Amino acid sequence: MTAPEPQFVDDRLAHWASVNPEGECLTYGQRTWTWAQFHDRVRRVAGGLRELGVGRGDVVAFVDKNHPACVELSLGAGLIGAANAVVNWRLAGDEVGFTLNDCGAKVLVVGSELIPAIEAIRGQLPHVERILEVTTDGVGDAYEEWLAASTPVDRDPGTEPDDTCLVLYSSGTTGRPKGVMLTHRNFVAHTVNSHDGWEFEPGDKSLVAMPLFHVGGSSYVLFGLHDGIPSIVTREPDGLSLATAIMQGANRMFLVPAVLAQVIQSGPQGIEVFSKLKSFTYGASPMPPPLLRAAMKTWPEIDLMQVYGLTEVCGVATHLLPDEHRQAEAEGHPERLLSAGRAIPGMEVRIVDTVTLDEVPTGDPGEIWLRSEQVMTGFLGRPEETAKVVTEGGWFRSGDIGRIDADGFVYVEDRLKDMIISGGENIYSPEVERVLAEHPAVLECAVIGVPDERWGETVRAYVVRKPDLSATEADVIEFCREQLAHFKCPTSVVFLEALPRNPTGKILKRDLRGAYL
Missing domain, CATH: 3.40.50.12780 (ANL, N-terminal domain)
Incomplete structure (x- = not known):
């Protein structure tokens, strides 16, 4: 039927x-x-x-x-x-x-x-x-x-x-x-529009581990209900709970990228358990390129899919599908692995100049605007705040800086409020973070702007080192200078035991700024 x-x-x-x-x-x-x-x-x-x-x-x-x-x-x-x-x-x-x-x-x-x-x-x-x-x-x-x-x-x-x-x-x-x-x-629009790449088949079980107070949990749980396949809900996304659910037959999962890093570091047993998955969809925070390459090598048979979105659009706005992961390098476009994919059906995306509010040329950076039936009706009890982010034409202003290439792939460069301006130059922290992540001793990293008397702002890096590996501030700065223009490179590096995160895995740069101040 x-x-x-x-x-x-x-x-x-x-x-x-x-x-x-x-x-x-x-x-x-x-x-x-x-x-x-x-x-x-x-x-x-x-x-x-x-x-x-x-x-x-x-x-x-x-x-x-x-x-x-x-x-x-x-x-x-x-x-x-x-x-x-x-x-x-x-x-x-x-x-x-x-x-x-x-x-x-x-x-x-x-x-x-x-x-x-x-x-x-x-x-x-x-x-x-x-x-x-x-x-x-x-x-x-x-x-x-x-x-x-x-x-x-x-x-x-x-x-x-x-x-x-x-x-x-x-x-x-x-x-x-x-x-x-x-x-x-x-x-309903979200469940139908973002369905590509999440096609469940008879015998599949969906693992709901993202917090239900997060759109990634409350939207994702509807996929199993929509397709008529069983769901396994875990109380928390800890290693034991995830492994138990997988052993119970869960083979479709959506979580933050940090989970894959923890599994790879856990050793052969954890890797073997995760190999039972058919698909792993990641989002809510960027996947560092070294981790993505390691995941694709470790689990070549698992469908990896990236999603980018926001609570205000009910979840997913763009996706990088499994085949696009596999074909990126083969088709001569390895940079697409750094993208958030293309707009899902029913989602319009435009890039807008933050000052003039005019749409920018293809490839130029600006604020990401989204329009779809998925866009929220507004902020509860805050019509003035709603008007600041939802235009009369129904466009949602994401607050994210990004660009779209000629083939429609969206690249999320930074949060508008996180962009660093040093000596009049715009610096997008994810670009610096991607380079930092390639350093052999760097496990995790985050970049913020800090006040500077000469340049207005300069780049500060917060780094978590891999166990048993060392790196000095000078090492990290020199590594960046070999691959980036000097004005984009950190002028200071702080080593931490762990980066502050919210419950969904997003790094809290607000806390890093607070610690600096």
Whole structure:
């Protein structure tokens, strides 16, 4: 039976529950649900929320590590026209309080480990009317009791595809996070448009390990539901959890590049486990060229795919497909491995001068603008902030600097706010970082601009050295000068044990600047 074209995020779940009710849908730890069981749970969430007074336009929230209850809450809220705000569980107490008050959540589902943190700020959450505790194993918790007592309902007839169904908060790398409002239409468009390279086949299992508070988790979990193949959800993306899921049959994965580095360094056993994968999609941060080459050599049979995108466009905007990875050097275009690929279907990309706002010639750098049905409706409660990044013509201003070559390949050069200007020259930190990554003693690196009396700014490199290998500041600077114009090279190098990262693996250059200042 041909699956119908979806309009709402739960449409395909309902379809598979109808045509394959006893088939495996989702596994989490020791628990597995069939399509019919998981669909019933989603409908019970919808009924339970309605009984608690939640309706169209309202917001509920989830605070915990990865858990199927988060997916159920998102889909169930969507059935009645409400939205789920998924909160970063690693935030400090006052940050969690800010987020919950910002979204105005009426119902809050919280993991057992985080209950004490919520209790500490309970008096500061005037909108929250009900808190439901959820445990990892689902035994005797308030959430399961509430679910069992709820009456399942179908979609509210007043719900529209343009209703917000999920609120994800921006990473906050430049200040207080903002709630990104994403609709049913956004998610359906994303799932359909970015499907190339993720074509699941009978017998496949999708591994959902990215945090669900990140668009890479909440968007990716919909792929298995869309294609009707089982998903395995891990609580965290640690080595043991990933290996266990792979041994359970998971063979499709999306994670940050750093995972591959850890696997390669772990030795033959880890490499052998990962060889069972059919595909590994990476994104959320750049893949250093030495690591990409090592991964392609280590696992020549695995399909590698890079994706570039943002929360504000519901996830993927461009992709570098598996065949494009393999053919880059054979076709005489090794530089394409440094690109973010080409626009996915339905996504328009243009490069715009940051001052004149005119489109620049092919190959010239500028700000990356995106237009698609995937573009968010806006930042929750912040119309003025929304107007700064979404034009009247529907273009989303990404804040990323990049360029497009004659064949449509997009190269992301830098964050607009991270660009270094030294003596009037623009320096894109990824260009310097790519050279640094080639140094035999460099494991990880990051580049920022620091004040300089003569040049305005100069380049400072932060470097994590490989175990048992040494390098001095002079070594690193000289290595860069052999391959880059001198004005682009670091004038200082700081060696660290580890680079500061947010929970999704992005390097926090804000923290590096703060440490300098």
